Amino acid sequence: PLTYQRDNEDPSSLPLLYPDMIEEDSPSINVVECQDDDSILTYLGADDSYLQRALPSETQTMLNESTIEINIHTEEDPHIVKIGQSLNTSEQAAFTTFLRTHNQAFAWSYADMPGIDPTIAVHNITLNPVSKLVKQKLRKMHPRIALL
Numbered sequence: 206p207l208t209y210q211r212d213n214e215d216p217s218s219l220p221l222l223y224p225d226m227i228e229e230d231s232p233s234i235n236v237v238e239c240q241d242d243d244s245i246l247t248y249l250g251a252d253d254s255y256l257q258r259a260l261p262s263e264t265q266t267m268l269n270e271s272t273i274e275i276n277i278h279t280e281e282d283p284h285i286v287k288i289g290q291s292l293n294t295s296e297q298a299a300f301t302t303f304l305r306t307h308n309q310a311f312a313w314s315y316a317d318m319p320g321i322d323p324t325i326a327v328h329n330i331t332l333n334p335v336s337k338l339v340k341q342k343l344r345k346m347h348p349r350i351a352l353l
Contacts (some may be wrong), residue, residue: 273297277304284313 216253271290278284312318315326 224341275301275304277308284308284311 272287274285274287275288276283276285286304315323
């Protein structure tokens with residue numbers, strides 16, 4: 206069970222960090238044990254409308270929504286973004302226009318992020334340049350894994 210304290214309690218009624226300094230007649234804390242979220246909301250007198258979550262079916266619908274790829278830059282240097290196909294043509298045109306006008310707001314490569322050190326994003330394999338390269342022997346793999 207989870208324990209919660211009412212928000213409207215006086216903060217001075219909280220216990221001190223050092224037990225040897227607690228006064229004899231210090232006020233007690235009102236703690237209530239709650240078994241689930243509904244009992245917590247009932248105890249706190251809160252409305253559960255802010256706790257509404259997307260249902261799994263709605264989430265799947267949002268994730269499986271088909272998209273349209275649009276280029277918001279030149280043909281030589283394409284910058285592809287995806288927008289929802291369920292938008293009507295005026296909304297698609299508005300999004301496309303907005304994305305094209307704010308094209309510089311996106312970082313399309315590490316060169317577009319001048320304030321970030323490139324060594325953060327670059328992966329290096331440390332090799333000794335004077336050592337001789339060796340070809341490793343072929344290892345047997347399970348056929349199911351070898352196809353990947």
